[in-house]
Amino acid sequence: xxxxxxxxxxxxxxxxxxxxxxxxxxxxxxxxxxxxxxxxxxxxxxxxxxxxxxxxxxxxxxxxxxxxxxxxxxxxxxxxxxxxxxxxxxxxxxxxxxxxxxxxxxxxxxxxxxxxxxxxxxxxxxxxxxxxxxxxxxxxxxxxxxxxxxxxxxxxxxxxxxxxxxxxxxxxxxxxxxxxxxxxxxxxxxxxxxxxxxxxxxxxxxxxxxxxxxxxxxxxxx
Numbered sequence: 001x002x003x004x005x006x007x008x009x010x011x012x013x014x015x016x017x018x019x020x021x022x023x024x025x026x027x028x029x030x031x032x033x034x035x036x037x038x039x040x041x042x043x044x045x046x047x048x049x050x051x052x053x054x055x056x057x058x059x060x061x062x063x064x065x066x067x068x069x070x071x072x073x074x075x076x077x078x079x080x081x082x083x084x085x086x087x088x089x090x091x092x093x094x095x096x097x098x099x100x101x102x103x104x105x106x107x108x109x110x111x112x113x114x115x116x117x118x119x120x121x122x123x124x125x126x127x128x129x130x131x132x133x134x135x136x137x138x139x140x141x142x143x144x145x146x147x148x149x150x151x152x153x154x155x156x157x158x159x160x161x162x163x164x165x166x167x168x169x170x171x172x173x174x175x176x177x178x179x180x181x182x183x184x185x186x187x188x189x190x191x192x193x194x195x196x197x198x199x200x201x202x203x204x205x206x207x208x209x210x211x212x213x214x215x216x217x218x219x220x221x222x
Contacts, residue, residue: 002031002193003052003161008061010047010216021047024061025218027211031160034187034194036204039213045197046165048213052195053086053163054078065161083112087154087192089164089183093146095138101125101149102134108156124152128182144175148182155186162187164196168203180206 010022022044029035039045050056052063054070063070065085070078095104102121109117125131128148138146147167154162164183168176180203187194196207204210212219 002066003029004062004064005052006062006064008048008051008063009059010044010051010056011059021216022051022058022213023216025213025216026061027218029193029195029209031193032187032191033209034184034207035196035209035211036207037195037197037211037213038199038201038204040199042215043213044216045199045213047216049163049165049195049197053088053161054082055088083108083157085160087157087159087162089147089150089154089162089167091166091169093138093143093150093170095146095149095153097138100135100137101130101141101145104138104149105153105156108153112157114157121152121156124156125149127186128152142175143171144179147171147175147179151179151182151186155190155192158190159192161193161195164194166198167196168198168200 006026008022008025009020011018011020037045037048051058058071061071068081070081073081102125105121105124106117109120114120122134125134128151130145130148133141133145141149167183168179171179183194184206186192198204
């Protein structure tokens with residue numbers, strides 16, 4: 001298995017005591033598959049995504065990616081793994097407003113010292129249908145265009161795993177369907193493991209696998 005999760009728990013302290021966000025969950029994910037993490041708001045989807053991506057640390061349990069124990073790493077090691085293996089598409093896009101769309105996509109390529117970052121970024125922008133928007137800034141793009149730019153940026157470093165947190169949450173239905181098709185197309189073309197947090201059951205039905213969270217617990221899905 002490419003990703004192994006064993007007895008994962010995440011708790012936070014509040015003024016009223018300990019709050020359990022994830023409660024002793026375990027599952028495996030095969031490389032190259034698409035997985036939907038389903039659940040209502042507050043079920044723990046985003047928390048789980050953050051743990052799998054190494055953006056947060058668990059209270060107990062273990063996450064293994066390949067032969068590496070993510071939960072045993074310090075922040076520097078997790079950051080190195082993210083730079084090497086992980087892409088992330090956020091619901092609110094998180095593009096850098098002071099950079100053009102092309103510069104946003106070039107950034108991870110430049111940080112990894114890739115040769116010809118501009119050429120590679122332009123090819124990705126063409127792939128996501130934004131070759132006519134290279135020099136536009138994020139505030140000059142529609143929501144769908146910003147999400148496509150964010151997807152191009154996420155795929156720029158050719159990650160082994162792409163995480164997407166409610167990738168259609170801020171988009172209308174028609175635009176959302178195009179974004180999802182783009183994610184699945186790139187997932188297949190690049191053999192990227194695609195893990196999405198969503199409340200959209202229609203979207204989840206297109207994935208190889210569904211994981212359903214209820215109040216931080218993993219429950220059988222229909």
